[in-house]
Amino acid sequence: MVSLTIFLEKKVSVMTNDGRILVGKLVACDGSMNLVLQDTVERVIRPQGEESSEVPIGVYIVRGDTVVLVGKVDEELDAQIDWTKVHGEAIGGTYHV
Secondary structure, three states, X not given: OOOHHXXXXXXXXXXXXXXXXXXXXXXXXXXXXOEEEXXXXXXXXXXXXXXXXXXXXXXXXXXXXXXXXXXEOOHHHHHOOOHHHOEOOOOOOOOOO
């Protein structure tokens, strides 16, 4: 298992088990996958015909038991994307069995 400490002080994207997409700088994490993000935005992707959005949140704590995935963001590529023009269907939640 790879430690998330390699992503500290880097911009990451986090998907939660309820389908939320959070993007921010990872400033702290622990062995339980609890995360602290700085300058966080929630990307709300809507279906075609509706405008998607980025909702500023600021500092945000994500409980480890809600994290589905964490990935490093390519900041150069990310800056080129107008997220209000990105469309898609809701991902939906995940289930533990």
